[in-house]
Amino acid sequence: MIEITDLVKIFHQGSVNEVLALSGISLQVRKGDFITVIGSNGAGKSTLLNCLAGSHPIDSGHIVIDEQDVSRWPEYKRATQISRVFQDPLLGTCGPLSIEQNLALANRRGKYHGLKRGVQRSDRELFRKQLSQLNLGLEKRLKDSVGLLSGGQRQALTLLMATLVKPKILLLDEHTAALDPKTALQVLKLTQQLIDDQHLTALMVTHNMRQALQLGNRLIMLHGGRIILDVSGNEKGAMTVEDLLEQFYKVRGEAFVSDRMLLV
Amino acid sequence: MTYYAFAGALEQGFAYGFLVLGVYLTFRVLDFPDLTVDGSLPLGAAVSAVAITAGYNPFLSLLFALIAGFLAGTITGILNTKLGILHLLASILTMIALYSINLRVMGRPNMTLLGKPTILEPLTNAGIGMFNAAPLLFGILSILALLLLFWLLNTAFGLAMQATGVNRQMITSQGVNTDRVIILTVGLSNGLAAVSGALLCQSQGAADVNMGVGTIVAGLASVIVGETLFGCRTIGRALFAALLGSLIYRLTIALALSLKLGRFSFTPSDLNLLTALLVVGALTLPKLRRKVLNR
Numbered sequence: 001m002i003e004i005t006d007l008v009k010i011f012h013q014g015s016v017n018e019v020l021a022l023s024g025i026s027l028q029v030r031k032g033d034f035i036t037v038i039g040s041n042g043a044g045k046s047t048l049l050n051c052l053a054g055s056h057p058i059d060s061g062h063i064v065i066d067e068q069d070v071s072r073w074p075e076y077k078r079a080t081q082i083s084r085v086f087q088d089p090l091l092g093t094c095g096p097l098s099i100e101q102n103l104a105l106a107n108r109r110g111k112y113h114g115l116k117r118g119v120q121r122s123d124r125e126l127f128r129k130q131l132s133q134l135n136l137g138l139e140k141r142l143k144d145s146v147g148l149l150s151g152g153q154r155q156a157l158t159l160l161m162a163t164l165v166k167p168k169i170l171l172l173d174e175h176t177a178a179l180d181p182k183t184a185l186q187v188l189k190l191t192q193q194l195i196d197d198q199h200l201t202a203l204m205v206t207h208n209m210r211q212a213l214q215l216g217n218r219l220i221m222l223h224g225g226r227i228i229l230d231v232s233g234n235e236k237g238a239m240t241v242e243d244l245l246e247q248f249y250k251v252r253g254e255a256f257v258s259d260r261m262l263l264v
Numbered sequence: 265m266t267y268y269a270f271a272g273a274l275e276q277g278f279a280y281g282f283l284v285l286g287v288y289l290t291f292r293v294l295d296f297p298d299l300t301v302d303g304s305l306p307l308g309a310a311v312s313a314v315a316i317t318a319g320y321n322p323f324l325s326l327l328f329a330l331i332a333g334f335l336a337g338t339i340t341g342i343l344n345t346k347l348g349i350l351h352l353l354a355s356i357l358t359m360i361a362l363y364s365i366n367l368r369v370m371g372r373p374n375m376t377l378l379g380k381p382t383i384l385e386p387l388t389n390a391g392i393g394m395f396n397a398a399p400l401l402f403g404i405l406s407i408l409a410l411l412l413l414f415w416l417l418n419t420a421f422g423l424a425m426q427a428t429g430v431n432r433q434m435i436t437s438q439g440v441n442t443d444r445v446i447i448l449t450v451g452l453s454n455g456l457a458a459v460s461g462a463l464l465c466q467s468q469g470a471a472d473v474n475m476g477v478g479t480i481v482a483g484l485a486s487v488i489v490g491e492t493l494f495g496c497r498t499i500g501r502a503l504f505a506a507l508l509g510s511l512i513y514r515l516t517i518a519l520a521l522s523l524k525l526g527r528f529s530f531t532p533s534d535l536n537l538l539t540a541l542l543v544v545g546a547l548t549l550p551k552l553r554r555k556v557l558n559r
Contacts, residue, residue: 053437079439086433094427094434101423108420110439115416118423161438 080110092158152183286456287483303362308458333458341447
């Protein structure tokens with residue numbers, strides 16, 4: 001269980017460019033929740049994920065994972081609990097290293113990276129098995145450098161790496177946005193499959209409202225650094241894109257301005 | 265080129281090999297331009313000279329040099345990661361600080377090892393001439409260092425080290441403290457540079473506070489020449505290329521110094537110009553080669 005209480009993040013505090021990116025977000029993520037996160041540009045979706053992962057220090061509030069307050073933990077330490085997939089397919093993997101070396105690093109997420117051999121012989125069997133579920137033929141290319149893979153393949157590999165050691169929460173930040181539609185769909189299917197198989201808890205930011213409704217058991221909408229909608233279960237299942245837009249007008253009382261939100 | 269000049273170039277090439285392997289670690293693996301070596305190489309020489317003069321075993325003095333250089337490198341790493349000083353500037357600060365430290369270590373600007381034992385003594389005692397002993401011993405030692413680095417780069421820590429240089433976000437997300445990796449790697453690199461200094465001091469018979477001037481340029485030149493000539497597709501190959509680059513660099517200089525065109529000949533004061541030309545050549549050669557091949 002992850003408890004987020006009164007999370008506040010201010011960028012450029014005290015300057016003329018001051019931005020209140022998160023203004024007191026509170027959220028209880030239950031074990032096994034698959035939450036989709038939507039909101040217009042600048043709503044604070046990515047900031048929320050970055051604050052959870054520890055890339056941005058928070059200004060106030062608390063993040064508690066399984067009764068452990070991680071609010072002040074540095075990013076590398078939070079990686080013991082949290083794994084993530086970025087929008088940029090190049091960000092989640094290391095290009096010059098081989099597929100097996102990347103997986104070996106991920107297989108030690110949160111453990112000590114010491115002087116043992118990086119890729120153990122016994123690891124390879126596990127890596128092949130894991131890679132074969134991607135159906136990309138990567139299990140035959142363990143020694144190829146990751147730089148040779150396409151964006152979609154790299155994103156699929158990043159997903160696998162993020163779940164190789166089961167995280168307490170998986171953060172997905174528009175991880176299909178940089179891919180072509182067909183590849184995006186494949187990666188999305190894989191995401192669903194990995195989350196189902198391992199009963200993962202996940203938070204997925206997306207710009208696609210239909211996707212946000214189709215996937216997961218819970219949906220939150222952010223605006224101006226606040227959660228303005230939080231629906232789950234049957235209530236979410238019954239919702240349509242129009243309902244979402246209507247909800248948005250009702251709560252905010254202003255026009256939905258982002259064009260990208262309408263690209264469903 | 266005489267045989268002595270050739271053997272001398274090999275000796276220097278292998279002795280500087282440690283430095284070049286260290287520069288490869290920071291410059292290529294970690295993507296951290298580190299000028300600390302200009303100070304840590306003479307530090308190694310100073311520590312070795314002082315240790316030998318104080319009666320320590322010459323081999324043990326190499327270990328002392330390694331430790332001293334490592335500590336110097338960690339200072340640069342800490343300045344950069346913990347205090348947020350730009351890597352280049354952090355290394356320059358440590359470098360100039362080391363100039364004073366080196367004077368303190370020796371208590372004077374230079375120190376001779378005349379009549380003192382060196383690591384070459386066992387070989388010369390066995391009847392191997394000084395001119396053969398140094399390249400032989402330094403060659404064996406630098407190849408050992410290369411093999412150790414190859415092993416290190418393939419450990420879990422080594423993979424984290426490589427990833428830190430390429431994609432810091434990725435490796436942080438895998439739970440690695442990149443600050444620690446940077447501090448340790450820059451430390452190791454300078455430890456290697458200090459061993460170079462210790463070897464040079466023992467083969468030349470003296471440590472001098474100014475012997476580090478231009479070390480980084482020589483190191484970079486060797487790495488780049490090696491890469492251009494021998495490639496760097498795999499880690500093993502890149503390490504090998506770096507060491508060979510060091511030999512080629514020293515041989516080229518020896519060759520240039522022995523060159524006589526009519527009444528003109530190069531003097532040691534021309535070395536900086538030659539080094540610059542060599543690096544420019546090595547950097548442009550791959551582009552030229554591609555142009556010619558595409559025609």
